Amino acid sequence: MTGCIRPFFNRNWAAQAGLALIWALPPAHAQQAASAPAGTSNTLEAVKVTGQRKNGVDPSVVTAAKSKILSRNYASSCAFMSGYSAAEDDVTLAYMRDFNMLDNPSNEADRFSDLSPDGNAKTNDVGSALGNSTDTASGLEARTPGVACSGADRHFAAGRNWIARKDKSLEQAFEAYEAGNYTEARTRFEEGWRKLGYEEAAMMLGRIHLLGLGTPASTPKAIEWLREVIDARYDPVRDRLKFDPQIPDNINTRIEASLLLARIHLTGQGIQRDPVQAYRWWSKALDYGFEPAGTLLGQAHLSGIGTKVDVKPALAYLEAAGEAGDTTALYMLGQLYRHQLPKQPAGVPLDLNRAGAYFGAAAKAGHLQATYEAARMMDLGEGTAAPAPERAIVLYKDAALKGHPDAQNALATYFYRGEAVAQNFNTARQLFQAAAQRRQPDAMFNLAVMLAQGQGGAKDMAAAYAWCSLSKGLGHEQAAAALPVLAAQLTPEERARADAMLRPTPKKPS
Structure with a gap:
């Protein structure tokens, strides 16, 4: 090889994509990584909910389904008390009444058994079981519509409860589905x-029909079944999801149906594509408590998908989602x-301080790309009084350990140069190799330099x-x-080995 191997540094670029090492060639700005930073797309892919179920039947799914059927708070249960809850215990309720902790004692649902929906013979509360035409609890004729439970309502709830207690169809359906017996699963689900x-x-x-x-x-047919989920009874107080940013993928059935309907209409899977309907279903998912849907709505307003381009509602949706803990919204605001x-929309001022704050908040919550971007800003001195490499290294390391290739490449730069850390070619080479294996082009080139020089390991x-x-x-x-x-500079043997690395022999089928 002619000339010597020497490093070429461009600090502004190095903070963006890492170190560029070259042989004795004219200095040139190194090229940024070929892969675009995650999350820069405006194609509404920031929030993905596949709804795929894990292998094996999760008993909690069946238990939760039956709980909704049997719960006294579920509208069709007619206030049937199916199981013990401390918050609904007689002693607890009496205590709450004594201390005026109940808005109205009349709001308490009465309880009855599925074995005697009309009353209790032991207490002489037998109602229509003895032939009375009036429901003793509500004072209504048996089939008179009303807010209170009529006799017919009680009989329906009691029968439903009796069936639910013994029903195995849902458990059997999931078992068949997980076993790949979809025909049997469909029969059992139906x-x-x-x-x-x-x-x-x-x-x-x-899902099966889709x-x-x-x-x-x-x-x-898939849409018909998903609409059955959406059209089921819904209590906005009790049934709305309480979004937990620590478990962002936790969704309920209604939200899952909304997101799947949105995807169907956005992609036009089996029907005519209709982004307006997709926007509508994202809005439904947000109404049901899935805060990341606000991020999707914000992206829709930035991209003009299903609605007009309008940065004002986009910011409002993203800020609300960010406040609720959605890290993708925080990252997008940055x-x-x-x-x-x-495609930067008009109407958003350049504000590096605010951008750094949003990236920092998302990074603190574990957003990988935001961690890298926060490190870059500190490295460049954007939104800070001066570059802060010591602080940048901490974030680069955090992202590098989690497998972020650009962060691995940038951190390797510091160890190669010995800037803000002790020079260590061995560590630099390991980091360049880790990033190169993740197709980071600058790291590939930098690793090639170190291999050719024998720096940090064998030549x-x-x-x-x-x-x-x-x-x-x-x-x-x-x-x-x-x-x-x-x-x-390659010998024939070295060239043959390099070609073998680039074009490995396909494995023979066993």
């Missing part, structure tokens, strides 16, 4: 829906105020050529210029 109206059954039937599992795929989006010209070639394939200008220089 049975559960007919007998007790399980929302979970309707949800799974929608994907064509054990039956011809039919988006219209992008907006840093003017980092591919390996064949591996150096292979990594430099891969970097060139991803558009790295320095790698393209250096590759012929490196190729001239």
Whole structure:
């Protein structure tokens, strides 16, 4: 190889994509990583909810489904008390009444047994069981519509409860589904829906018809079943999801149906594409308590998908979602105020202080790309009085340990140069290799340099050529210029080994 290997540094670029090392070539700005930062797309992909179920039947799913059927708070239960709850215990309720902790004692639901829905013979409260035409609890004729439970309501609730206690259809349906027996699963889910109206059954039937599992795929049928979930009784106080940012993927059946309907209409899967309907279903998911849906609505307003481009509601949705703890919303707000989006909307001022604050909040909550962006801003001195490499290194390390290739490459730069940390070629090479294995083009090139020089480990010209070639394939200008220089230094054996690395022999089928 002619000339010496020497590093070329551009601090402004190095903070963006890492160190550029070159052979004795004219200095040039290194190319940014070929892969765009995650989350910069305006195609509404920031929040993905697949709804795929884990292998095996989760007993909690069946238990939760039955709880909704049997709960005294569920509208169709007619206030049947199916199980013990401390908050509904007679002693607890009496205590709450004594201390005026109940808004109105009349709001308390009475209790009855599915074995004697009309009353209790032991207490002479037998009502229509003795032939009375009036419900003793409500004073209403047996079939008179009203807010209170009529005799017919009680009989219906009692019968429903009796069936639910003994029903195995939902459990059997999930077992068949997980076993891949979709025809049997569909039969059992339909049975559960007919007998007790399980929302979970309707949800799974929608998925089965959408994907064509054990039956011809039919988006219209899928939509019919998903609408059954949406149209089920809903109490906005008790049934609304309490979003937990620590478990952001935790959703209920109604939200899952809303998001799936939105995806169907957005992609036009089996029907005509209708972004307006997708926007409508994201709004429903937000109404049901899924705060990340606000991020989707914000993106929709930024992109003009299903609605007009309007930065004001976009910011409002994103800020609300961010306050609720959605890290993607915080990250996007950082992008907006840093003017980092591919199609930056008008009306958002450049505000590096605010951008840094949003990236920092998202990073603190564990958002990987935001952690890297916060580190970059500190490295560049954006939103700070001066560059702060010591603080940047802490965040680079956090992101690097979690597998972020650009962060690994940037951190390797510091160890290679010995800036803000002790120089350590061995650590730098390990970090460059980790990033190179994740297709970071600058790290591929930097690793090639270290392999050719024997820095931080053994010299390996064949591996150096292979990594430099891969970097060139991803558009790295320095790698393209250096590759012929490196190729001239290879022995025939080294060239053959490099070619084998680049074109490995396919494995023979066993």
